[in-house]
Amino acid sequence: xxxxxxxxxxxxxxxxxxxxxxxxxxxxxxxxxxxxxxxxxxxxxxxxxxxxxxxxxxxxxxxxxxxxxxxxxxxxxxxxxxxxxxxxxxxxxxxxxxxxxxxxxxxxxxxxxxxxxxxxxxxxxxxxxxxxx
Amino acid sequence: xxxxxxxxxxxxxxxxxxxxxxxxxxxxxxxxxxxxxxxxxxxxxxxxxxxxxxxxxxxxxxxxxxxxxxxxxxxxxxxxxxxxxxxxxxxxxxxxxxxxxxxxxxxxxxxxxxxxxxxxxxxxxxxxxxxxx
DNA sequence: CGGAGAATGATAACCATTATCAATATCAAC
DNA sequence: GTTGATATTGATAATGGTTATCATTCTCCG
Ligand SMILES: [Mn+2]
Ligand SMILES: [Mn+2]
Ligand SMILES: [Zn+2]
Ligand SMILES: [Zn+2]
Numbered sequence: 623x624x625x626x627x628x629x630x631x632x633x634x635x636x637x638x639x640x641x642x643x644x645x646x647x648x649x650x651x652x653x654x655x656x657x658x659x660x661x662x663x664x665x666x667x668x669x670x671x672x673x674x675x676x677x678x679x680x681x682x683x684x685x686x687x688x689x690x691x692x693x694x695x696x697x698x699x700x701x702x703x704x705x706x707x708x709x710x711x712x713x714x715x716x717x718x719x720x721x722x723x724x725x726x727x728x729x730x731x732x733x734x735x736x737x738x739x740x741x742x743x744x745x746x747x748x749x750x751x752x753x754x755x
Numbered sequence: 756x757x758x759x760x761x762x763x764x765x766x767x768x769x770x771x772x773x774x775x776x777x778x779x780x781x782x783x784x785x786x787x788x789x790x791x792x793x794x795x796x797x798x799x800x801x802x803x804x805x806x807x808x809x810x811x812x813x814x815x816x817x818x819x820x821x822x823x824x825x826x827x828x829x830x831x832x833x834x835x836x837x838x839x840x841x842x843x844x845x846x847x848x849x850x851x852x853x854x855x856x857x858x859x860x861x862x863x864x865x866x867x868x869x870x871x872x873x874x875x876x877x878x879x880x881x882x883x884x885x886x887x888x
Numbered sequence: 889c890g891g892a893g894a895a896t897g898a899t900a901a902c903c904a905t906t907a908t909c910a911a912t913a914t915c916a917a918c
Numbered sequence: 919g920t921t922g923a924t925a926t927t928g929a930t931a932a933t934g935g936t937t938a939t940c941a942t943t944c945t946c947c948g
Pocket of ligand 4: 835839875
């Protein structure tokens with residue numbers, strides 16, 4: 623059981639009341655702007671503790687870890703290589719095929735992460751416009 | 756077109772003649788032990804250049820990037836959380852569902868990475884044995 | 889040959905994250 | 919409420935993978 627200190631509660635509340643994928647820095651900055659200033663180390667530790675407890679979840683991007691609400695349940699992500707935007711999806715066929723792949727190899731799956739990279743709709747509209755100048 | 760210098764050729768040869776997922780450090784060390792000593796910055800730059808040219812491919816793990824032969828074509832990975840071992844697989848159903856997911860969202864997919872985490876067969880055997888002491 | 893441009897290598901810088909450690913906070917038992 | 923064991927905080931140092939810098943060297947082409 624996590625000790626829900628005021629600091630951790632502040633982190634959890636902010637994440638729960640938003641729909642973003644936060645990194646530690648952004649979270650610390652946003653909390654600071656709202657009068658809840660906490661040390662960056664505390665943010666990192668709090669995030670780890672909350673994730674351990676299953677109260678939040680995370681995705682590991684190339685450069686940093688990003689945290690989001692856990693109440694949405696598991697899903698995977700589309701990451702725009704132009705603007706960094708992150709969209710979500712969950713495909714049951716993909717999920718079950720993964721189970722199958724692991725089972726076939728006697729591999730005890732504990733988790734997975736699927737990232738789809740590309741250009742989001744709004745970014746591909748933008749580049750279409752600039753072509754038509 | 757990549758300039759295939761002796762340093763880059765050495766990197767490429769080592770990767771092509773093995774079946775591992777190398778990180779930059781391992782590669783530099785192994786090359787050094789075989790009389791092909793090159794600066795670590797050169798290794799990083801060489802790997803990036805070779806990957807750009809499509810001569811090698813990589814996977815981004817949480818802590819570091821790992822490189823492997825490109826002639827195996829695209830595939831995804833099972834990563835053992837006990838021993839770090841990396842197994843490979845390719846599932847056409849998963850691949851095509853990904854295309855579909857992206858298409859449905861008007862997301863122009865350029866690539867993806869699927870990592871399945873868990874305990875490999877040999878590690879789960881090991882922990883079974885230790886239970887039977 | 890001569891010179892523009894690219895690559896190399898030693899090393900500094902970067903940046904996300906973790907470790908350290910003294911100061912506080914928390915909680916249970918008295 | 920006081921006390922003490924234990925956990926958390928926060929400032930800051932350290933870590934580790936990777937990139938930037940820059941002087942030197944290589945390569946290619948005219
Ligand atoms: Mn998400
Ligand atoms: Mn592979
Ligand atoms: Zn975008
Ligand atoms: Zn293993």
